[in-house]
Amino acid sequence: MTIPTLSYHIFPCLSSPDQRTAPQRHQPASKIVNLVPTDRSRGMNADYGAPTELAGPLQQRRALYQPRLPPCLQGATVRVEYGDATTTIDPTGAHAVAQAFPRTYGQRLVTFLAPDDTAGAGKAVDERPPIRVGVVFSGRQSPGGHNVVWGLHDALKAYNPHSILYGFIGGTEGLFANKTLEITDDVLASYKNQGGFDLLGRSIDQIRSSKQVSAAMTTCQNLNLDGLVIVGGVTSNSDAAQLAETLVQKNCKTKVVGVPVSLNGDLKNQFVETTVGFDTVCKVNSQLISNVCLDAISAGKYYYFVRLMGRKASHVALECALQSHPNMLIMGEEVALSKLTLMEVINKICDGVQARAELGKHHGVLLIPEGLIESIPEMYALIQEISILHNNNVPVTEIPTQVSPWAAALFQFLPPFIRRELLLHQESDNSAQLSQIDTEQLLAHLVEAEMIKRTKEGRYKGKKFSSVCHFFGYQARGSLPSNFDCDYAYVLGHISLHMIAAGLTGYMATVANLKDPVHKWRCAAAPLTAMMSVRRHLRGPGAIPIGKPAIHPSPIDLKGKAYELLREKASSFLLDDFYRTPGGIQFEGPGSDAKPITLTIEDQDYMGDIEMLKLYLDKVKTIVKPGCSRDTLKAAISSMISVTHVLTVMSHPLNAELPLYHFN
Numbered sequence: 270m271t272i273p274t275l276s277y278h279i280f281p282c283l284s285s286p287d288q289r290t291a292p293q294r295h296q297p298a299s300k301i302v303n304l305v306p307t308d309r310s311r312g313m314n315a316d317y318g319a320p321t322e323l324a325g326p327l328q329q330r331r332a333l334y335q336p337r338l339p340p341c342l343q344g345a346t347v348r349v350e351y352g353d354a355t356t357t358i359d360p361t362g363a364h365a366v367a368q369a370f371p372r373t374y375g376q377r378l379v380t381f382l383a384p385d386d387t388a389g390a391g392k393a394v395d396e397r398p399p400i401r402v403g404v405v406f407s408g409r410q411s412p413g414g415h416n417v418v419w420g421l422h423d424a425l426k427a428y429n430p431h432s433i434l435y436g437f438i439g440g441t442e443g444l445f446a447n448k449t450l451e452i453t454d455d456v457l458a459s460y461k462n463q464g465g466f467d468l469l470g471r472s473i474d475q476i477r478s479s480k481q482v483s484a485a486m487t488t489c490q491n492l493n494l495d496g497l498v499i500v501g502g503v504t505s506n507s508d509a510a511q512l513a514e515t516l517v518q519k520n521c522k523t524k525v526v527g528v529p530v531s532l533n534g535d536l537k538n539q540f541v542e543t544t545v546g547f548d549t550v551c552k553v554n555s556q557l558i559s560n561v562c563l564d565a566i567s568a569g570k571y572y573y574f575v576r577l578m579g580r581k582a583s584h585v586a587l588e589c590a591l592q593s594h595p596n597m598l599i600m601g602e603e604v605a606l607s608k609l610t611l612m613e614v615i616n617k618i619c620d621g622v623q624a625r626a627e628l629g630k631h632h633g634v635l636l637i638p639e640g641l642i643e644s645i646p647e648m649y650a651l652i653q654e655i656s657i658l659h660n661n662n663v664p665v666t667e668i669p670t671q672v673s674p675w676a677a678a679l680f681q682f683l684p685p686f687i688r689r690e691l692l693l694h695q696e697s698d699n700s701a702q703l704s705q706i707d708t709e710q711l712l713a714h715l716v717e718a719e720m721i722k723r724t725k726e727g728r729y730k731g732k733k734f735s736s737v738c739h740f741f742g743y744q745a746r747g748s749l750p751s752n753f754d755c756d757y758a759y760v761l762g763h764i765s766l767h768m769i770a771a772g773l774t775g776y777m778a779t780v781a782n783l784k785d786p787v788h789k790w791r792c793a794a795a796p797l798t799a800m801m802s803v804r805r806h807l808r809g810p811g812a813i814p815i816g817k818p819a820i821h822p823s824p825i826d827l828k829g830k831a832y833e834l835l836r837e838k839a840s841s842f843l844l845d846d847f848y849r850t851p852g853g854i855q856f857e858g859p860g861s862d863a864k865p866i867t868l869t870i871e872d873q874d875y876m877g878d879i880e881m882l883k884l885y886l887d888k889v890k891t892i893v894k895p896g897c898s899r900d901t902l903k904a905a906i907s908s909m910i911s912v913t914h915v916l917t918v919m920s921h922p923l924n925a926e927l928p929l930y931h932f933n
């Protein structure tokens with residue numbers, strides 16, 4: 270059989286203030302603390318009272334890392350510069366957004382600069398009244414979240430040492446019930462640069478119903494808060510916008526500020542370059558993926574089917590593919606765009622398996638995002654029917670008999686474990702529990718059946734297909750955050766304070782130029798309404814009714830550079846086993862400042878770190894001959910470094926110093 274030309278649908282890859290004692294985990298320094306258990310369920314309580322030396326050395330060392338700040342945030346105050354008034358990123362929805370947010374729509378963009386007086390101190394301390402702020406983890410845990418709290422605390426105390434920061438215990442439920450923990454240096458000590466959200470915990474990720482909004486407002490009033498910082502992704506920030514609008518309308522003084530924290534990386538738009546946590550989660554998963562790549566090629570007898578987090582968008586899967594170079598990646602965006610049916614997806618995978626078998630390869634690695642299942646049109650329609658029945662309180666056992674005939678037929682076709690998972694109760698936003706649906710197992714099951722069929726029909730003559738399935742989902746959410754996420758979160762925490770001090774409400778803290786070193790980062794605030802759009806056709810059974818303005822997840826840009834790069838390398842990575850080993854997250858030394866490829870690659874001017882480049886170029890010289898072709902050179906570079914750097918090295922002026930290596 271000839272090697273199939275894979276369509277673009279499936280890409281083989283390149284690659285009252287209550288009053289709680291601070292919960293703490295192992296202390297980083299040589300401090301032994303007398304810790305008091307809380308009622309939260311995460312594992313940290315097991316360590317209460319444990320001697321310091323039980324804390325891991327890396328954990329201790331990480332707690333000592335001081336996140337970097339851009340110059341504008343290094344003093345106690347900032348200069349606030351107001352820019353243009355905003356509309357929305359969705360021009361056709363602007364009217365609807367303006368109507369839904371009459372008091373907070375159209376606010377101006379804001380940039381934060383260093384104070385322009387020569388002393389650089391801005392206002393004197395006695396001109397800065399103490400500020401009272403509350404912070405809540407509204408979204409799902411994402412590495413770096415703790416540093417938002419830390420950055421906010423440090424900025425608040427620098428602004429006026431009598432300022433107070435309350436953390437809401439147990440996420441939004443804690444906000445509604447006014448369960449707080451006062452954030453102090455001592456409380457923070459063991460959470461600096463640490464993963465998870467266990468300093469405060471989280472619950473349902475919503476502040477939406479009128480009861481919830483009113484409970485949140487009551488808490489803000491009872492605590493006499495000047496500001497409330499809401500940490501989370503698209504859903505949490507949409508809710509933040511609504512809460513801000515309501516508080517303005519009800520003359521509540523509390524300013525509401527959103528911070529973009531989400532491992533999914535899907536809160537992305539012209540104001541937000543990436544979210545806190547995405548970098549770490551991708552690095553952790555890329556390491557795991559590269560491990561299974563090497564395991565697969567070593568054993569030579571099975572395919573790994575790996576599902577990654579990513580509900581409406583496949584950013585995690587794309588980034589991990591670029592970092593680890595598995596054989597295939599199926600992105601939800603491509604499948605949705607091409608309206609591929611389940612069996613078409615299966616056939617594409619089987620074609621890839623078959624092509625590899627022709628080369629004597631009976632192993633491989635396939636990546637999918639958890640949202641893939643909803644991107645397949647017939648599966649989406651089935652999930653939506655189930656969702657409607659759930660919303661109508663139809664008992665779960667009766668749902669299969671009440672869906673339409675075609676949906677019932679599809680349902681029956683699916684293996685029992687998938688049927689059970691599709692019927693699970695819904696997420697807080699009424700969407701399906703995608704993290705609980707073993708789509709990778711469904712695909713593996715159907716691919717196996719198809720390969721058996723092809724064998725019987727004489728179309729496939731290779732070895733029996735077999736698979737190993739994994740969901741690399743929750744594991745990474747508690748990881749020690751990368752330096753990038755530590756810095757980014759800490760900076761966003763500072764910006765949040767300056768937003769509140771400036772009296773901004775209904776805004777999100779943002780940082781631009783993230784691809785550059787921290788001293789070049791530009792700190793700003795953008796109105797939440799400016800990021801909203803109005804969906805007339807929902808892709809998933811979300812709770813937000815059609816037509817209601819919201820901040821929506823941004824899908825992969827199928828015209829973007831990262832995707833283009835993936836396409837360019839697709840066939841090679843399907844067949845050549847061009848696996849890459851990124852290793853664990855580096856916290857010090859070379860690689861510790863690495864940023865997400867998908868963030869950096871979209872910027873043509875990215876040059877990377879010169880020292881690093883020199884190192885790479887020297888290495889290249891040892892493995893390819895002078896005068897070799899550009900492709901050989903590119904392959905050599907790619908085998909050592911990330912895709913980002915391949916492009917960087919190829920186009921860097923340093924090349925001029927290496928005339929023998931004709932880089933153009």
Ligand SMILES: O=P(O)(O)OC[C@H]1O[C@](O)(CO)[C@@H](O)[C@@H]1O
Nearest residue numbers: 409532533578579580639703704
């Ligand atoms: O922690 P929970 O409530 O199971 O949520 C899982 C969901 O959260 C995320 O990890 C982040 O939004 C999704 O990718 C996933 O579907």
